[in-house]
Amino acid sequence: MNVLVTGGAGFIGSHIVDLLVEKGCTVSIVDNLSTGRPENINPGANFCNIDVRDPGLKEIVAREKPSAVIHLAAQVDVQRSLQDPHTDAEINIIGAVNLLDACSASGVGKVVYASTAAVYGSPAYLPVDERHPVAPQSPYGLSKHTVEHYLRLYRDMHGINFTVLRFANVYGPRQDATGEGGVVAIFIDKLAKGVKPVIFGDGEQTRDFIYVKDVAAASLAALQQGDGGTFNVSTGKGLSVNYLYQALKALTGSIMEPLYQPPRPGDITHSTLSNARACVSLDWRPRYILMEGLRETVDFCR
Numbered sequence: 001m002n003v004l005v006t007g008g009a010g011f012i013g014s015h016i017v018d019l020l021v022e023k024g025c026t027v028s029i030v031d032n033l034s035t036g037r038p039e040n041i042n043p044g045a046n047f048c049n050i051d052v053r054d055p056g057l058k059e060i061v062a063r064e065k066p067s068a069v070i071h072l073a074a075q076v077d078v079q080r081s082l083q084d085p086h087t088d089a090e091i092n093i094i095g096a097v098n099l100l101d102a103c104s105a106s107g108v109g110k111v112v113y114a115s116t117a118a119v120y121g122s123p124a125y126l127p128v129d130e131r132h133p134v135a136p137q138s139p140y141g142l143s144k145h146t147v148e149h150y151l152r153l154y155r156d157m158h159g160i161n162f163t164v165l166r167f168a169n170v171y172g173p174r175q176d177a178t179g180e181g182g183v184v185a186i187f188i189d190k191l192a193k194g195v196k197p198v199i200f201g202d203g204e205q206t207r208d209f210i211y212v213k214d215v216a217a218a219s220l221a222a223l224q225q226g227d228g229g230t231f232n233v234s235t236g237k238g239l240s241v242n243y244l245y246q247a248l249k250a251l252t253g254s255i256m257e258p259l260y261q262p263p264r265p266g267d268i269t270h271s272t273l274s275n276a277r278a279c280v281s282l283d284w285r286p287r288y289i290l291m292e293g294l295r296e297t298v299d300f301c302r
């Protein structure tokens, strides 16, 4: 199978590329290295350094001739989307439309799209399933959700098949600990530097932490299954930030206590996503238990 992965030099995308290469697929990467890193690029893939908004993307897709595209390239910083919604919309919406036009012109059969739990906004009930109302609370959540509509439209207008995957909180090796990086990467980074990590609120807020290799497996499953569907990719289990911190303390051998600060405005208290639909329709389930995933991540950071 010939697959093009946008954002393939990034955290999640590079794990997807690794798995595709391992399975013997022909893989091309489209990435402008804005947050992705050259060292993440699998040498078995063909790397194209181009912005998803670039009109030249059409020629790249025509040349690489993928049968399917996994679209991850995005502006992923929620805070940046609040400060600069214009750029967020340009990259996440216009970039995706540019890609879909290129896919349509080259007869790409399917697009698997990396969406996010941020589309749901504040949960009205837990666990959040795919029927939960959509009410994004940031331009990032809104731009990611808007593309879900474009996918449906492009299927109806141009016959491009699609699957939407809404990822929970993804963690694992290669995650960026700077800026708005995931809490796991930030905690490991601070513990390694001997700096007290900050926990906002009392630490009893829960999140659904899914290991990046499980996300990669779900993305590959969606290449063959789940046509026209939307699926949460999650563990279905809520884990408190305090629990996560204690687990990382134990794995790193640290004795450092965290610094508690007042909760940030708009922070959601509890978030858990049901993965029942993905388990049935994608024939997928998370394989990694938390300690396994955290151990691999800590080992990588060392």
Ligand SMILES: NC(=O)c1ccc[n+]([C@@H]2O[C@H](COP(=O)([O-])OP(=O)(O)OC[C@H]3O[C@@H](n4cnc5c(N)ncnc54)[C@H](O)[C@@H]3O)[C@@H](O)[C@H]2O)c1
Pocket: 006, 007, 008, 009, 010, 011, 012, 013, 030, 031, 032, 033, 034, 035, 036, 037, 050, 051, 052, 053, 071, 072, 073, 074, 075, 076, 091, 095, 114, 115, 116, 117, 144, 166, 167, 168, 169, 170, 171, 182
């Ligand atoms: N990390 C998470 O917890 C999480 C959760 C839900 C959804 N997602 C989604 O997963 C996808 C990947 O996120 P990630 O955490 O790996 O982030 P990342 O920043 O590591 O990866 C994004 C990649 O896209 C590239 N990129 C950004 N803008 C581009 C552009 N204009 N043109 C070409 N390439 C561009 C970056 O260089 C980078 O390699 C995103 O679509 C994100 O919305 C991530």
